[in-house]
Amino acid sequence: xxxxxxxAAAIIAVIGILIVFKINLDKIKADPExxxxxxxxxxxxAAISESVPLIMIIYAIIHAVPLSIEDLYVPAFIIIILMAFxxxxxxxxxxxxxxEDRRQAVNQFSxxxxxxxxxxxxxxxxxxxxxVA
Numbered sequence: 189x190x191x192x193x194x195x196a197a198a199i200i201a202v203i204g205i206l207i208v209f210k211i212n213l214d215k216i217k218a219d220p221e222x223x224x225x226x227x228x229x230x231x232x233x234a235a236i237s238e239s240v241p242l243i244m245i246i247y248a249i250i251h252a253v254p255l256s257i258e259d260l261y262v263p264a265f266i267i268i269i270l271m272a273f274x275x276x277x278x279x280x281x282x283x284x285x286x287x288e289d290r291r292q293a294v295n296q297f298s299x300x301x302x303x304x305x306x307x308x309x310x311x312x313x314x315x316x317x318x319x320v321a
Contacts (some may be wrong), residue, residue, distance in 0.1 A: 190319060191255065191263035193248035194312035197241035198267050201308035202274050204237025209301045213281055216297055220290045227297065234304050241308050245315065254321030263316060267309045274305045 212226040212233070282298040 190248045190252045191260055191316050193244055194316050195263040195266050197244040197248070198270060198309040198312040200244070201238050201241040202270050202305055205234050205301070205305045206274060206277060208233030208237060209278065209305070210281065213294065213297060213301075216293055217285060217287075217290060220293045223293045223297070227300070230297070230301070238308055245308075245311065249315060252319045255319050257320050260316050260320065264313060267313055271306055271309045275302060278302055278305070 208230055212230040215222055215226045215229075278298050278301055282294055286294050
């Protein structure tokens with residue numbers, strides 16, 4: 189059960205941060221002068237989106253049992269696919285409807301989002317593999 193709690197935590201975190209990213213990226217695309225406000229809103233939204241997954245990860249650590257590596261194939265594959273999807277989504281949003289004068293702000297915001305969006309899945313993968321007996 190523990191690896192699937194890690195997987196669920198990663199899914200919830202990534203989906204929440206992607207929603208917050210899309211909302212704030214649209215604000216940056218509309219008005220590049222609002223980059224600082226959009227980044228602030230993004231960080232607040234990302235923190236709120238990661239609160240429940242972090243509680244789930246702590247719960248999974250507390251109730252962890254030793255597992256074999258075969259038990260981690262499916263959850264690890266789901267998390268890796270989720271990370272790839274999130275990066276693909278961010279790179280795709282970075283290219284769509286961006287005027288040349290706004291490209292630098294959008295690229296900077298996208299790089300920050302990639303770092304934040306992969307944090308919980310990486311934590312989940314590492315903690316899943318720590319439980320291997």
